[in-house]
Amino acid sequence: MLVKFIVENFRSLRDRIELDISKSTLKGHVGNYFEHQDSRFLTTTIIYGANASGKSGFLRAFQALEYLVLNSADFKLDKVIAPYEPFLLDEDNQNNPVSFEIEFISNDTRYSYFLSYSRKEIETEELNVHNGNYKALLFSREKGKDIKFGDSYRGGKKTIERMTLPNQLFLSKAVENNVEVLLDAYRFFDNKLKVYPILEGLAEEDLKRLYAKRLAEDANSSFSRKFNALICALDTGIAQVSAEEANEEMFRFPANIPEEVKASFLDQYKYDIKTYHKVYKGGKHVGQKAFDVNEESSGTKNLFALGGVIIEALEQGHVLIVDELEKNLHPDITTFLIRLFHRPDINRNNAQLIFATHDITQLSHDTFRRDQVWFVEKDEFGASSMFRCSDIEGVRADTPLDKWYIAGRLGATPVIQDENFLVEMQED
Incomplete structure (x- = not known):
């Protein structure tokens, strides 16, 4: 299951953006979250925003990380790392590393994994395992330095380190060589994380x-x-x-x-x-x-x-990530599919659904808690930001979110500047 995902300098996501799946202190909608090891996590997350605001880019960040973990062991020497897509509208960022950070639970063990990479090289890579309130290092890698291994790591070290090319992940290469202590972390990306940016x-x-x-x-x-x-x-x-x-x-x-x-x-x-x-x-x-x-x-x-x-x-308890979930579907059907994840009798394996949509009707169905709703918008420099509905000042439990969103009171709506277009259309 997913706990947290952070991305920085990927596509329009210039600055650090964090998606936290943990339940907030808000009450209500008890079927919309589940408890695991004394923590509570949300079963669904819905993301709104204007076209080209960064919603799809954020979901593609999951796909980029998944791709690197599952495929980098086969990368050839000196080849470009395909998902290297830094923010291009700021000359200070164009050549900076892309970075991802993810916290997840696999086979009842909690992990945190950090990765940053440039065009042809992995800059940093680190995997930790959590034991209660403590975090234990499995391995930490920094470009140009020897890999540091924690006491929790068991398995091949120097041999696999020498086999790992600059553009390959140590996690991927170690699992390829059957380092057992890393298998459960890898299985999350291979078996549990399912990303479908656009179906x-x-x-x-x-x-x-x-x-x-x-x-x-x-x-x-x-x-x-x-x-x-x-x-x-x-x-x-x-x-x-x-x-x-x-x-x-x-x-x-x-x-x-x-x-x-x-x-x-x-x-x-x-x-x-x-x-x-x-x-x-x-x-x-x-x-x-x-x-x-x-x-x-x-x-x-x-x-x-x-x-x-x-x-x-x-x-199977997947973390399912889908863009445009409502594509060609009636809103009532979309609502039905979403609410399957909110039913403990149906969602017995704690599956999670994260999706982006333009379907405003979902905000009027009393389907979501306010901490499940996120908004994405771009600033005047083309950089995206993302914020949670429950963090917006003035939003209460009885706030009509659909009406506020249409009225622009929640942000993340398109600003249509049609003056020049209308003038051109009237010129003839």
């Missing part, structure tokens, strides 16, 4: 193919039953969902295509999702008709990707 295009198609495979392999599995129940419950007109194996004869391959390429393609597109709608005659139900999922509406197709990741998050 569209290839990402959405990949997810639909993944769930098609799961539906086809076991139509009676717990996942298949829950997936069917969710899709059919949300007024989609669908009575049943299944997956069928695609006919190889549907695909035409060039005569000279390698067999391994052909096999890989067929494995990727092996299953098609089918939706079934009731057929009527004379007002009576007489059967069902199958449709390819691509014949469904944009909202329904989005549900096939989003619904799957939500079910998995609730089943």
Whole structure:
């Protein structure tokens, strides 16, 4: 589970921005938080802001960190670190390191991990393990110096340090070499943190193919039953969902295509999702008709990707991060999906949902505590800041947040300067 995330000098996030998932002292909405080891953490976090305010950039920071931990062990010497995206609108920051700090719990152990990196090198990297109120060092790395290891560290040291290239993370390289004391920290990024900055295009198609495979392999599995129940419950007109194996004869391959390429393609597109709608005659139900999922509406197709990741998050206790959660969905459906995380009987594994949205109606549904709502806005220099609703002076439990936000009283709304545009449009 996530405790805290801090980012600095990444995209429009020039200055230090901290997202704290801990429950504040506010009362109410007891289903919106859970208790773990004498601490309380929020199950959902919603982020508002104007277009290009920095919401997506903040969520992409999670993706950048996830990518580095899971992939840096394979980076080649002297290659650019791909997620190096510093703030470019200030010449003092253009070449400064990007930094991330994350505090999380994995397998009931609390960790804090700090990382800063420049274009081709890791500048600093540090991992600590928490024991009650005390923090014990596992390892600390600083560019140009030997890695410092704490008493809690057990495993290869100098050999792995020599194997770690300047653009690789020691955490990634040590786990690659099976340093057991670091495995649980790594597992958080590999198994628990699920980042989907924007569910569209290839990402959405990949997810639909993944769930098609799961539906086809076991139509009676717990996942298949829950997936069917969710899709059919949300007024989609669908009575049943299944997956069928695609006919190889549907695909035409060039005569000279390698067999391994052909096999890989067929494995990727092996299953098609089918939706079934009731057929009527004379007002009576007489059967069902199958449709390819691509014949469904944009909202329904989005549900096939989003619904799957939500079910998995609730089943496995993921930290699920999604941009534009409401994409092509009716607000009532969005509210239903969010509230699944607020139900202890459904969210039994303490899954957390962090998402950005423009759907103002969510503020009017009495769904969120004030410490769950965050706002992002840019200043005149193009730098983003982020602040929590509960920290805004004058906001009370009975404040109509949707009306205040529309009126601009909470900030983070677009300032439209249309004078020049209107003059140009009237010139002819």
